[in-house]
Structure formats: C-alpha cells, structure tokens
Amino acid sequence: MMELDEALEVLAATRGEHIVMTTMSSVGAWPKFSDTPRDFAYLPSSMGQVVPLGLGLALAQQGLSVIVLSGDGSLLMNLGCLVTLACHSVPVRVLLLNNGLYEVTGGQAVAGASRTNYAGIARASGMDRVYSFTSKADWQRNAEECLSGPGPVFVELQIRGKLGEATPSAPRGMAEQIARLQSTWQHHAE
Amino acid sequence: MIASDAIAEAFQATGFTHIVWIPDSHLGTWDAALTARYANRLLRVSREGEAIALAAGLMIGQAQPLVVIQCTGFFEAGDALRNVIYDLKLPLKFLIGVRNGRNYAAGTSKDSSARFTKPIVEAWQLPYAEFDPFEQTEAAMRDAVQTLAATPTASALLWVE
Numbered sequence: 291m292m293e294l295d296e297a298l299e300v301l302a303a304t305r306g307e308h309i310v311m312t313t314m315s316s317v318g319a320w321p322k323f324s325d326t327p328r329d330f331a332y333l334p335s336s337m338g339q340v341v342p343l344g345l346g347l348a349l350a351q352q353g354l355s356v357i358v359l360s361g362d363g364s365l366l367m368n369l370g371c372l373v374t375l376a377c378h379s380v381p382v383r384v385l386l387l388n389n390g391l392y393e394v395t396g397g398q399a400v401a402g403a404s405r406t407n408y409a410g411i412a413r414a415s416g417m418d419r420v421y422s423f424t425s426k427a428d429w430q431r432n433a434e435e436c437l438s439g440p441g442p443v444f445v446e447l448q449i450r451g452k453l454g455e456a457t458p459s460a461p462r463g464m465a466e467q468i469a470r471l472q473s474t475w476q477h478h479a480e
Numbered sequence: 481m482i483a484s485d486a487i488a489e490a491f492q493a494t495g496f497t498h499i500v501w502i503p504d505s506h507l508g509t510w511d512a513a514l515t516a517r518y519a520n521r522l523l524r525v526s527r528e529g530e531a532i533a534l535a536a537g538l539m540i541g542q543a544q545p546l547v548v549i550q551c552t553g554f555f556e557a558g559d560a561l562r563n564v565i566y567d568l569k570l571p572l573k574f575l576i577g578v579r580n581g582r583n584y585a586a587g588t589s590k591d592s593s594a595r596f597t598k599p600i601v602e603a604w605q606l607p608y609a610e611f612d613p614f615e616q617t618e619a620a621m622r623d624a625v626q627t628l629a630a631t632p633t634a635s636a637l638l639w640v641e
Contacts, residue, residue: 336563339533342525346537346545349498349523354541370526374534377524464568468540 291450294387296426298323301357301385304433308383309347309356309471313340315393316359318458327470331460338368341375341384348380348441351475355381357437362388362408363400369411372444376416381441384412389451397453412444422446482613482621484513490622491546492517494629496573498538499523500531501548506641507577528553529560535572536564544629550577551597551638561604565634573628574636576601581640582614601636608636 294315301310302323312320313332320329332340344358365371365386375382390403409422421436421444423429429447436445460467487510491499498521499514501507514522525531528549535545549557554576564570578597583589601608611624628637 334563334567336529336533336560339529339536339560339563342530342534343537343540346534346539346543347541348537350538350541350543368527368530371530374523374525374530468568471540472542 291424291448292426292429294319294389294449294452297385297387297429297447297449300426300430300433304437305357306437307355308437309344309354309474311340311344311347311356311358313359314361314364315389315455315458316361316387317460318456320359321461325461327474330467330471331462333458333460334464337364338366338371340364341368341371341382344382344384345371345375345378345380348382349378354475355383355441357383357385359385359387361393362386362390362403362406363392365408366400366402366406369415372412372415372417375442378442379440383437383441383443383445386444386446387449388446389449391451391453393451393455394457397451397455408446409444412446417442417444419443420445422448424448482618484510485516486618487621487625488513488517490625493622494625495544496546496629497521497543498535498545499548500525500535500538500545502526502528502531502550502553503548504550504577504579504641506579507548507550507575507639528557532557532560532564532572536568536570539570539572540568546573546575548575548577550579550593551600552579552593555593555596555600558600558604561606565604565606570634571632572634573631574606574634575628575639576608576636577639577641579641581638582612585640597638601638606634606636607631608638610638610640612640614640
C-alpha cells in the first residue's frame with residue numbers, strides 16, 4: 291500500500307505535458323503537486339464519469355494526452371466505461387486510486403473492497419496495457435513506462451485509505467477551469 | 481418514414497461532429513447510415529450516463545456532439561445530465577427516442593416509459609421539441625435538427641417511436 295500523496299508525488303514527477311483530470315479525493319490532494327492549466331479538477335462531478343470525460347476530450351483534441359484519476363468507488367459506478375475506452379486507440383491513461391473506501395463520505399467500504407481485481411476487469415474489458423502497483427517504489431520504477439507509449443493504459447495504485455477526510459473543493463470555478471484547459475491547445479495553435 | 485440516410489445527413493449538415501449513442505430498436509435502424517457518414521465519430525458507449533459524460537468531454541474539447549439515446553436510458557442518466565448541464569454548463573444536445581410514444585398517445589400501449597418521458601425531461605428543465613417521423617416530412621425533420629443545434633442552451637428533440 292502507498293499513501294495517496296506518495297502516489298501523486300510520483301505522478302507529478304512523471305506526468306510531463308499530459309492533462310491531469312482529478313475527481314473526488316484527488317481534487318483536494320493534487321493542487322499541492324500541480325495547479326496549472328493542464329490540471330482539471332472535475333468537481334462538482336457526477337460519480338463514475340471522469341473516464342468518459344477524459345476520453346471525450348482526447349477524441350476531440352487529437353494529440354492531447356490525458357490522465358484521469360478515479361477512485362474505486364467512482365469506477366464501480368461505471369465499469370462499462372472501460373469497455374468503451376478499450377475500443378479506442380487514444381492516449382488516455384486511467385489511474386485507479388484504489389483504497390476500498392468511499393473516502394469523501396467518511397470512509398465507508400465500497401462493495402468488493404479488497405476482493406475486486408480491477409486490473410483483471412480492465413484486461414477483460416479489452417485493454418492491453420494494464421498495470422497494478424502496491425508500493426510507491428514499484429510505481430516509481432514503472433511510472434515512466436505507464437505514462438508513455440500508446441494508450442489506453444490502466445494503472446491500479448493500491449492506496450491506504452484515510453478516515454475523516456474533509457470533503458474536497460475545486461481550486462476554482464468550472465467555467466474558469468474549462469477556459470484554462472482550452473487555453474492549453476489554443477495557445478499551441480497560435 | 482424518413483430514410484435513415486436523410487437523418488444522418490441532417491445531423492452532419494447541421495454540424496454535429498460526433499454521434500454518441502446507444503441504439504434501441506427504432507434508432508438502431510440508423511446504424512448503417514450513421515456509420516457510413518460518421519465512421520469512427522459514431523461513438524458507442526455502455527450506458528447513457530456515460531454517453532453524456534463522453535459528450536461533455538467532446539464539448540470541452542470544442543467538438544459538437546449529439547447524444548442519441550432512448551428515453552429509458554435518459555431516465556437512468558439523470559445525475560450525469562444534471563452535472564453536465566448545470567455544473568459544467570455545457571449546452572449539450574439530445575435526441576431521445578420515445579419508446580412506444582405513438583401507441584401510448586393512441587391509448588394502445590401500457591408501456592410506462594412514454595408516460596414518464598415528458599415529465600422527466602421537464603423536471604430537468606431541459607427545453608425540448610417533439611418530432612414524429614411517421615407523420616412529419618423530411619424537410620420538417622431537417623428543420624427540427626437545425627433548431628436543436630441552434631438552440632443556445634442544452635435541449636432535446638423527442639423522437640416519437
């Protein structure tokens with residue numbers, strides 16, 4: 291198991307020019323590592339929808355590489371999105387932060403906590419590049435490989451859950467976030 | 481009935497860049513025509529809430545998608561719709577197939593899905609128009625699709641089945 295901050299620290303050191311889309315717990319934790327126009331906090335959100343949101347962005351703006359951070363509770367609400375994602379050769383990388391908990395609601399266990407094989411589900415959904423890491427050291431050793439090469443990619447990171455965490459809030463309003471994100475490719479097009 | 485290619489052509493001519501859909505037995509007859517015109521921009525998803533989120537990502541990426549789903553899936557997709565329209569404030573467009581809509585209106589169907597379609601669309605405060613492909617013309621269909629695309633807010637075309 292690794293701490294959420296350890297997982298994000300490795301991501302921050304490796305993400306390069308990728309767009310990073312956070313949701314739920316990661317919205318609160320990510321800004322201390324990065325808060326640029328390439329960081330999109332999907333909050334307020336609809337649980338389970340960050341993966342299709344990232345896929346849509348990558349399909350619309352070809353050339354953009356997108357990392358989506360999802361919790362296991364969120365992914366459980368929309369497992370079919372992995373099947374959809376697997377149908378597309380797009381640079382979308384799903385980082386599953388698996389802590390077995392609905393952390394933002396106080397830490398209740400999700401269905402199948404510590405039993406569900408998410409990497410297996412991703413493979414069975416048709417994804418070829420699937421990884422699972424339980425320690426920061428393993429994640430650090432393999433992060434560059436996970437975040438390079440063709441997509442889609444699924445990476446499960448086993449995270450130590452925390453109880454009593456404050457409900458996260460987005461660093462800025464949604465309209466501003468969308469405008470900031472769009473400025474990243476509009477700037478490149480000029 | 482209006483030819484499926486005319487419908488696909490209307491979508492394309494109106495400027496919808498992607499069709500995100502889950503077909504039903506009526507909408508599904510458009511599959512070949514949509515595939516011919518949209519190829520890999522006809523996006524097949526697993527659930528209707530996912531269709532809405534995928535379309536939202538496309539819109540953030542400055543594409544102009546149309547979500548094509550049946551009313552039953554629309555019912556399921558409420559939270560995704562709420563988030564995309566009212567939190568992300570994206571003017572997403574829907575074509576919603578009203579299952580057994582004609583028979584329900586004629587009093588010959590007990591399918592409850594038609595009964596609840598308009599009340600639920602109205603509950604989400606989603607502006608809508610209705611189109612009956614069994615009664616209305618191809619020209620009227622083109623107008624309805626153009627009006628849908630030109631509406632500045634999120635809106636829906638209820639397609640009677």
